[in-house]
Amino acid sequence: MKWTRRDVLKGLGGIPILGAVWWAGASNTVSKNRERSAILEQLKIDPSLPSAVKAISGNPIRIGIIGFGIRGEQLCRALGYATEEWKEAMRIAHEEDPKNNQLQDFLDQEKLNVDLVAVCDIFDVRAEQARKLNPYKPLKRFRTHEEMIRSGEVDAVIIATPDHWHAPMAIDALENGVHAYVEKPMTHTIEETYRLREAARKSKALLMVGHQHRQTLSFQTAQDIIEKGILGHVSLIQTNTNRNDDNGAWNYDIHEQANENTIDWEMFLGSAPKIPFNKNHFFRWRKWWAYGSGLSGDLLTHDYDRLNCVLNMGIPNSVMASGGIYTHNDGRNVPDVLQVNMEFSDYSTGSSQVKGKEKGMTFVYSATLGNGFSRPTILMGHDATMELGNRLTIWPESGSTKYAEMIEAEKMNPRVPIYQYDPAASAPDAVSSATSQYFADKGLMWTYIDGKRVDSTFLHLREWLSATRNGGKLSCGIDEGFDEAISAHMAGLSYKLGRRIDWDPVSEQLVPIDGIDFDEVLLRST
């Protein structure tokens, strides 16, 4: 043998290099995994699964749609009925962007045992479009909601009208034993909030408030996170509306065929001040207190209920709001920039510190219609911070009591999330517009079940409809709606009066202010 030590070294020299690299990679990964599982073990978060809903048995539920506008059309699609115009538009959208699968998602949507049989819309063009939703049996058009509710031809109604019609219609439906799904905000005044609660409690029919995000799985997981005290005591919540486009500022399209002959103007006005026919008011009603409630009713309600769903914090002890018309000075009288501070002085999500040190929380809602920079919803706890949307992310707090040891041992790092929940991780999506991106990020449009995108409005309607046949608790019934409506009205009142509005939880009444009629303030133009 002519082997020299040099030959052996040259032949086998690669082996120690291989061993070293392998060892480095393996030990690095394994120890990272171990740290991760140690953290998850400590957190014990259970990602939520969709709740089982019993099928709608028996004859199809006969449904009437009241208000076939932008939202009414979306609600009908969630029931399985789309206009030909929409289908064509989505087909073209898919051709332009293959990731836009809205039409396919609609076609794949589970078929509900329902029959959309009637429409009530005071604009002839929209009513006719709605009638064609069922090509085999055109929907019957009713001139008024009273006629529809009393016709005996509908089991349930969906109310997607301007805000000032929500409560009168919902109360009428419930008093006549017709199930009602009402869009948010649930009511337009304080007084009718109590009347609607009374009607819902007395009626055998079921009332559902249209906060569809209650179906979003990430929010249900967030509930689990709060209950397990992972964030510690949450002292501040920051929620936001950030929009910067016409659609987002409620300047919706005005239909070319809109005129006094095609629109029942008197019916539109209802209890609102009598003014001459005005197309702008008809299509863009969200911009006036007489019919809508601006940021506090349209968008604060989403953020408030998202958090009420996770925290169950109820109505704030007090609310202070301020803002103004700073970005769209176009004749509207609702603010387009609004900041609302809600105080929950007795609320706590639990504490990792000495008893009695931590109690109370402020909920901040900050909105502008003049900038679309995405500010996330943040829950700030003593032990951790959570970003809440369709995704959830939790960062440990550097000053945490609960995680002090793990942070000291460098097993946790305040800059590195300790938990991320992303049910959409395997579903690349295309979102069509700035406003829909705004809603999608907040988890308001859809949720993900087994990585598949599901319209949360569909799930919300299905829950309500299934309960009308099978019973069961609604995730957004009258109690949740009552909390939402009162809180939103407190914000509107504080903005208009420029003072603090207090709530007395014992008497369940707003604390009166001498010489002030709250409902008169809510309805007036300034």
Place this chain on the structure above:
Amino acid sequence: MSGSKTRWELKHSIVLMRILIGWHFLYEGVIKLYNPDWTSFGYLASAQGPFKPVFLAISQEPFLVWADNLNWMALMFVGITLTLGVFEKWGAGVGIFLLALYYLAHPPFPWLEQVNVEGSYWFVNKNLIELVACLIVLQHPTAQIFGLGNIWNRNKSLNKSEAQ
């Protein structure tokens, strides 16, 4: 092979390059092998350029599991062969194939949006350069200088000379 003093020549530089490439591939492979949560989904789903539809298709089931497994296996194969200096031509070939895929999935073309890149590139990026380096390794085998190939071939030549 005599004389204790050897000048540092091109072949030695190529050995060094081969080992470093092997090191790089091996570490990437081991990291993926030991991390059960690793997936190439994000990388494939965010693909750009002319082959975008192909990569998008691979990012879906049932192909994704195959792509994930084949990727770490191929990385480890390149890593082991180039580090040890055995079957190095095969290793370099597989390396070229992998790097070509990585290059095509996120090509640094000026008209494409560059996502998750740490530097500035114009048609040429590190993947392309490493690919060419693999090409050199393929054309200039160095296992006989440093690697198991040294023993392998020596045994062969010894057997030959004994037979004669």
